[in-house]
Amino acid sequence: EAGVTQFPSHSVIEKGQTVTLRCDPISGHDNLYWYRRVMGKEIKFLLHFVKESKQDESGMPNNRFLAERTGGTYSTLKVQPAELEDSGVYFCASSQERRTEAFFGQGTRLTVV
Amino acid sequence: QKEVEQNSGPLSVPEGAIASLNCTYSDRVSQSFFWYRQYSGKSPELIMSIYSNGDKEDGRFTAQLNKASQYVSLLIRDSQPSDSATYLCAGGAYSGAGSYQLTFGKGTKLSVIP
Numbered sequence: 001e002a003g004v005t006q007f008p009s010h011s012v013i014e015k016g017q018t019v020t021l022r023c024d025p026i027s028g029h030d031n032l033y034w035y036r037r038v039m040g041k042e043i044k045f046l047l048h049f050v051k052e053s054k055q056d057e058s059g060m061p062n063n064r065f066l067a068e069r070t071g072g073t074y075s076t077l078k079v080q081p082a083e084l085e086d087s088g089v090y091f092c093a094s095s096q097e098r099r100t101e102a103f104f105g106q107g108t109r110l111t112v113v
Numbered sequence: 114q115k116e117v118e119q120n121s122g123p124l125s126v127p128e129g130a131i132a133s134l135n136c137t138y139s140d141r142v143s144q145s146f147f148w149y150r151q152y153s154g155k156s157p158e159l160i161m162s163i164y165s166n167g168d169k170e171d172g173r174f175t176a177q178l179n180k181a182s183q184y185v186s187l188l189i190r191d192s193q194p195s196d197s198a199t200y201l202c203a204g205g206a207y208s209g210a211g212s213y214q215l216t217f218g219k220g221t222k223l224s225v226i227p
């Protein structure tokens with residue numbers, strides 16, 4: 001069974017540009033999460049999808065971040081325009097319906113210069 | 114504010130010894146706890162989950178939870194060099210919006226010396 005897959009693994013963009021991160025959850029997992037680790041800090045929650053619906057997006061830093069999960073399968077996280085403080089590792093995780101054990105992807109390391 | 118605290122290490126133990134990783138949490142909302150192992154540049158891998166007070170054993174790993182003391186630990190018996198990684202402690206709880214979320218510590222880096 002394939003795990004959670006994230007693309008790209010690394011992205012370096014200039015301040016003001018747009019970047020889109022993609023996450024493919026484990027097949028059949030209704031819950032999809034985005035988390036972020038900023039350098040020197042702990043991994044923090046960004047938002048949670050249940051199928052195609054946003055259950056909780058309280059962790060999103062500001063309106064420059066837009067997450068979608070059309071069709072309830074893969075998800076994208078767009079940052080527009082990117083700022084220096086957006087640099088970090090963005091993790092995606094998924095879990096089965098009503099299950100609390102979440103499985104993580106390898107992350108996308110975003111560097112904004 | 115929920116917090117999960119871990120000693121960042123590095124924690125060095127000789128091969129074959131017991132590695133003890135500790136975690137404390139600052140609120141009483143977290144209902145369950147998870148230990149993830151992360152090798153450099155790889156995904157955090159779930160290795161243990163614990164939902165009630167006491168010990169839970171799985172192979173060489175034992176997780177311990179003490180809700181009264183707000184303390185979680187992970188013991189690795191017969192440590193191997195392949196156990197060298199960063200270990201992340203996370204508490205799980207439902208938010209007000211009904212979303213099950215993890216609150217992570219910063220992680221403890223473990224080095225097992227051959």
